[in-house]
Amino acid sequence: MKIIRTKADLRALTESWRRAGETIGVVPTMGALHAGHLSLVERACAENDRVIVTLFVNPKQFNNPEDLAKYPRTEDSDAEKLTPHGADILYVPDGTQMYPEGFATTISVAGVSEGLCGGARPGHFDGVATVVTKLFLQCDADRAYFGEKDYQQLQVVTRLCEDLDLNTEIVGCPTIREEDGLAMSSRNLRLGAGPRKTAPMIAQVLEDAARVIARGGHVEQTIDKAKKALLSAGFDSIDYLELRSVPDLKLMTSADRPSRLFLAAWLDGVRLIDNVFVADLASVGKSKDRPLEPA
Numbered sequence: 373m374k375i376i377r378t379k380a381d382l383r384a385l386t387e388s389w390r391r392a393g394e395t396i397g398v399v400p401t402m403g404a405l406h407a408g409h410l411s412l413v414e415r416a417c418a419e420n421d422r423v424i425v426t427l428f429v430n431p432k433q434f435n436n437p438e439d440l441a442k443y444p445r446t447e448d449s450d451a452e453k454l455t456p457h458g459a460d461i462l463y464v465p466d467g468t469q470m471y472p473e474g475f476a477t478t479i480s481v482a483g484v485s486e487g488l489c490g491g492a493r494p495g496h497f498d499g500v501a502t503v504v505t506k507l508f509l510q511c512d513a514d515r516a517y518f519g520e521k522d523y524q525q526l527q528v529v530t531r532l533c534e535d536l537d538l539n540t541e542i543v544g545c546p547t548i549r550e551e552d553g554l555a556m557s558s559r560n561l562r563l564g565a566g567p568r569k570t571a572p573m574i575a576q577v578l579e580d581a582a583r584v585i586a587r588g589g590h591v592e593q594t595i596d597k598a599k600k601a602l603l604s605a606g607f608d609s610i611d612y613l614e615l616r617s618v619p620d621l622k623l624m625t626s627a628d629r630p631s632r633l634f635l636a637a638w639l640d641g642v643r644l645i646d647n648v649f650v651a652d653l654a655s656v657g658k659s660k661d662r663p664l665e666p667a
């Protein structure tokens with residue numbers, strides 16, 4: 373795997389691949405790679421002739437300077453972790469490659485970027501939309517791979533490709549979890565030993581609430597109960613815990629359409645997010661074997 377740092381070097385490679393008729397998959401990341409990222413890389417390698425993993429800690433998507441400063445930067449070990457997985461390139465642009473002096477364009481997606489993390493982190497999705505558009509164009513990507521862990525981001529990026537007629541197909545991939553159910557995240561590294569033991573409660577509480585709601589339980593009461601359980605277990609605060617329809621992310625008061633429960637909560641000074649599928653009421657109970665989570 374080659375490490376490339378400039379747009380010009382990247383373009384020379386992508387043009388040679390194009391001349392050979394090869395397809396290009398891209399996996400955008402901010403580094404500190406874990407098995408969640410690597411699952412996207414494996415899928416990309418299975419579906420494309422060439423794969424570019426990008427590593428760029430995008431300042432435009434951080435609304436909190438302290439969060440940006442604390443974000444782990446581990447390029448060497450990231451490159452090592454990627455080596456056995458078959459990506460062709462690790463593309464590591466710096467700030468001047470991405471946002472040269474005079475840079476003045478922002479891409480802003482309405483609708484799906486409002487509420488949830490868009491509400492809690494003003495400007496976050498403008499930063500995401502702007503950087504991924506640049507990365508797709510720089511990489512000349514046929515496909516780009518995103519995790520369902522950041523489900524709202526996946527919808528924002530899907531919308532923007534459709535609206536801007538970009539030739540990049542967005543592929544959503546399932547959330548990879550630790551054995552105790554905690555969704556893998558670079559931020560988990562910042563949890564102290566005690567809070568790390570508390571953190572898997574996020575997934576448990578979400579799964580339990582999803583089951584209750586899918587069987588007709590009262591949404592508001594179920595959500596209130598889940599929030600109380602998290603706060604009494606030691607979570608500092610909850611940014612949101614909401615039921616939203618998929619894929620359009622409308623706020624729901626009952627599961628009369630397929631939906632997801634979305635949570636962002638603070639623990640030990642770390643903001644953790646997760647979401648789980650909630651089957652719609654019409655489909656639950658029709659077949660005893662029907663799984664709550666789609667295959």
Ligand code: AMP
Pocket residue numbers: 400401402403407408409411412517518519520521522545546547548549555556557558
């Ligand atoms: P990040 O480096 O956090 O910006 O994430 C890069 C990509 O990896 C995004 O598409 C994330 O949704 C995805 N990702 C992060 N964590 C996971 C996970 N636990 N499972 C699957 N995908 C993930």
